[in-house]
Each structure stands twice: as C-alpha cells, then as structure tokens.
Amino acid sequence: MIRNIFGATETSQLIDTLSRLFRMCLNSEKRYTTLGSELNFVRAYLNLQQKRMGNKLQFSLHMEAATESSCLLIRWKAVHV
Numbered sequence: 001m002i003r004n005i006f007g008a009t010e011t012s013q014l015i016d017t018l019s020r021l022f023r024m025c026l027n028s029e030k031r032y033t034t035l036g037s038e039l040n041f042v043r044a045y046l047n048l049q050q051k052r053m054g055n056k057l058q059f060s061l062h063m064e065a066a067t068e069s070s071c072l073l074i075r076w077k078a079v080h081v
Helices: 008-026 035-056 065-070
Strands: 032-034 072-074
Touching (some): 035 072
C-alpha cells in the first residue's frame, strides 16, 4: 500500500461520512425509521466529532443484529415557528 502523504484518503473518508450524515438528515421525510438507521446516524456524527476532537472523545456502540431492523421508530419532527 502506498503511503498517503497529503491525507487525501482520510479527507475522502471524512467527506464520505459527512455526505452520508447530510443524506440521512435530508431523508427525514419518512415517518418511520429503524433503530439500526438511527444508530448509523449517531455513528457517523460521532466519527466526525472524534476526528475533530482526537483522543478526547472515545465511544463504543453495541446493538444486537436482530434489533437493528426489527425495532421500528416514529421520526420526531421539529416544528419551526
């Protein structure tokens, strides 16, 4: 593997994570979501924050595989006044 001197791979991964986070936010028209989908949102957000904060933020997320798709949640919508 060629060593990436300029951090292009890392930057590309961060942009990919941020774009997934944006897509999840924009895809909020659905009334229901799965617990697994929400956990992916939290994971993407925490990965970005961890990159920003370095060793100050450490986290671990665990969920049984069967729970990811079997638990359905109603999306909460903020009301803008």
